[in-house]
Amino acid sequence: MSGQKAERPLTQNIRPGQEPPDIDAYQRAGGYAALRKALGGMTPDAVIKEVTASNLRGRGGAGFPTGKKWGLVPQGSDAPQRKYLVVNADEMEPGTFKDRLLMEGDPHQLIEGAIVSAFAIQASVAYIFLRAEYTLAGRRLQRAIDEARAKGYLGTNILGSGFGLELHLHRSAGRYICGDETAMLTALEGNRAIPRAKPPYPATSGLWGKPTVVNNVETLSNIPHIVNRGAEWFRGLAHGEDGGTKIYGASGRVKHPGAWELPMGTTIREILEDHAGGMRDGYAFRALLPGGASTQFLAEQYLDVAMDFTSVEKAGSRLGTGTMIIVDDRTCPVGLLHNLQHFFAQESCGWCTPCRDGLPWVERLLSAIEAGQGEMRDLEILEMHTDFLGPGKTFCALAPGAMEPLESGLKCFREDFERHIQLKRCPWR
Amino acid sequence: MSTVDDTSLLTPAEIEAVTALARQYEARRGACIEALRLVQRSHGWISDGRLHEVARLLEMSPDELDGVATFYNLIFRRPVGRHVILICDSVSCWIMGYEALREALYVRLGVRLGETTADGRFTLLPIVCLGACDHAPTIMIDDDLHSDLDAAALETVLERYP
Numbered sequence: 304m305s306g307q308k309a310e311r312p313l314t315q316n317i318r319p320g321q322e323p324p325d326i327d328a329y330q331r332a333g334g335y336a337a338l339r340k341a342l343g344g345m346t347p348d349a350v351i352k353e354v355t356a357s358n359l360r361g362r363g364g365a366g367f368p369t370g371k372k373w374g375l376v377p378q379g380s381d382a383p384q385r386k387y388l389v390v391n392a393d394e395m396e397p398g399t400f401k402d403r404l405l406m407e408g409d410p411h412q413l414i415e416g417a418i419v420s421a422f423a424i425q426a427s428v429a430y431i432f433l434r435a436e437y438t439l440a441g442r443r444l445q446r447a448i449d450e451a452r453a454k455g456y457l458g459t460n461i462l463g464s465g466f467g468l469e470l471h472l473h474r475s476a477g478r479y480i481c482g483d484e485t486a487m488l489t490a491l492e493g494n495r496a497i498p499r500a501k502p503p504y505p506a507t508s509g510l511w512g513k514p515t516v517v518n519n520v521e522t523l524s525n526i527p528h529i530v531n532r533g534a535e536w537f538r539g540l541a542h543g544e545d546g547g548t549k550i551y552g553a554s555g556r557v558k559h560p561g562a563w564e565l566p567m568g569t570t571i572r573e574i575l576e577d578h579a580g581g582m583r584d585g586y587a588f589r590a591l592l593p594g595g596a597s598t599q600f601l602a603e604q605y606l607d608v609a610m611d612f613t614s615v616e617k618a619g620s621r622l623g624t625g626t627m628i629i630v631d632d633r634t635c636p637v638g639l640l641h642n643l644q645h646f647f648a649q650e651s652c653g654w655c656t657p658c659r660d661g662l663p664w665v666e667r668l669l670s671a672i673e674a675g676q677g678e679m680r681d682l683e684i685l686e687m688h689t690d691f692l693g694p695g696k697t698f699c700a701l702a703p704g705a706m707e708p709l710e711s712g713l714k715c716f717r718e719d720f721e722r723h724i725q726l727k728r729c730p731w732r
Numbered sequence: 733m734s735t736v737d738d739t740s741l742l743t744p745a746e747i748e749a750v751t752a753l754a755r756q757y758e759a760r761r762g763a764c765i766e767a768l769r770l771v772q773r774s775h776g777w778i779s780d781g782r783l784h785e786v787a788r789l790l791e792m793s794p795d796e797l798d799g800v801a802t803f804y805n806l807i808f809r810r811p812v813g814r815h816v817i818l819i820c821d822s823v824s825c826w827i828m829g830y831e832a833l834r835e836a837l838y839v840r841l842g843v844r845l846g847e848t849t850a851d852g853r854f855t856l857l858p859i860v861c862l863g864a865c866d867h868a869p870t871i872m873i874d875d876d877l878h879s880d881l882d883a884a885a886l887e888t889v890l891e892r893y894p
Contacts, residue, residue: 397822397861438875477805493761511758554824554865642826
């Protein structure tokens with residue numbers, strides 16, 4: 304890297320502990336220039352092309368290329384006139400706290416990103432699907448929406464472009480499954496939030512059967528910067544192929560837990576040691592979940608892996624949300640896995656059998672092992688579940704996601720499981 | 733639900749607000765969760781009578797609406813205390829001392845998860861990750877997040893909710 308300070312477009316306006324910029328402050332900092340540029344002279348297709356060329360990949364966890372997703376939306380006179388954009392602000396993946404930072408710290412950035420993205424896919428209505436517990440983000444977003452509407456950035460014929468958009472804040476009431484994009488659509492339609500089988504994909508048949516794009520908060524917050532400064536600049540922010548910066552985070556027994564905007568592809572070691580300050584005194588590193596509860600554990604030999612989609616996948620895990628959960632040597636890994644599986648079992652929507660019946664079984668087995676009542680055979684039954692509940696066997700990614708830490712945890716912490724069974728108690732208690 | 737509702741149903745202002753929410757969706761029922769939240773905000777919980785009223789306004793059957801209402805963690809179909817304490821039991825808070833904090837709440841309040849104190853002041857409920865993992869362990873009381881908590885800090889926090 305050169306001696307220049309790395310650029311941090313997403314967090315440049317964020318001052319933790321202070322009120323976020325209002326619309327005037329946001330505009331003084333260059334805000335809504337991308338809106339003027341896109342609606343004032345670009346075609347929707349040109350915006351999609353720029354975003355595609357930027358290599359922006361979805362920041363909700365799955366990493367699907369954003370421009371490609373937008374390109375799947377049918378356009379032209381044969382396509383349905385009504386199209387929707389849904390902002391996935393239902394941040395509920397355990398260990399994840401990055402979208403909260405962006406919404407509380409710079410709500411106009413998200414709103415500008417949403418308007419420009421809606422223009423790109425020609426959506427006339429957008430919803431921000433916000434989790435119930437993000438009350439401060441909700442107040443700040445609503446104020447920002449009202450300010451944007453007052454300036455004429457929302458409503459009909461925005462800036463005389465002929466393009467119009469209504470943007471509504473939808474506050475949910477607490478259910479993890481709503482973060483799945485098809486369950487989110489079912490929820491917005493006023494039904495129990497149950498995922499849908501794909502295909503058809505939301506891009507062709509989403510909300511009320513209309514073409515719909517669902518994008519994560521961090522994904523959309525990048526859009527104004529890509530439009531302003533171009534795909535090449537955006538790609539240059541990253542260390543690897545996946546473009547841009549990334550909000551990384553670390554929680555657990557590190558010296559300075561927190562979230563930081565860094566070049567996409569920063570190594571785990573740099574995040575852990577330089578930004579999180581390493582382990583607290585008296586605690587040693589054992590493993591980490593790189594991107595939330597539904598990613599595979601990585602042990603010490605992977606600390607030099609770059610935190611981008613491709614590299615983390617090569618290491619046998621997933622970048623996920625990019626907010627790492629650190630496991631120390633004084634935390635019982637069996638108890639930790641029990642905690643994770645309790646979460647997944649509780650939050651299963653109950654629609655398909657492997658997930659509804661399998662996850663509680665997994666939870667009970669882990670509970671028994673933790674309490675010293677496990678048998679060696681239980682480990683085989685747990686391993687069996689990682690197959691039964693794996694990819695392709697359920698409607699959505701909840702159960703396969705739950706199996707990622709379980710499968711890797713059974714390998715990573717095998718001796719800890721065996722000790723619980725042999726000692727007939729938890730060695731940590 | 734057999735809970736008897738002996739209070740009046742929706743106020744004209746609530747009916748107007750629910751109707752305004754319904755206009756934000758292609759089908760009225762899209763507003764159902766926000767409508768229930770709105771009613772719950774003024775009454776604390778959703779009684780059968782109010783559930784029926786909201787269902788009627790949104791052109792749903794009461795059973796359909798109840799099916800949605802009971803799907804969510806934060807729609808209360810039974811009365812709760814004046815203040816609702818949500819304690820995060822997800823992984824980062826669990827690592828950082830959730831169990832000790834929960835025990836401190838049990839002792840201080842004299843109730844377990846899912847219960848309301850005898851004086852009707854607090855209801856204690858578990859909640860999934862609150863997205864403040866860098867300040868674990870965390871709880872929410874009503875609309876407020878309280879972070880970096882331990883048993884000692886808890887007392888000062890609770891005093892703010894009479």
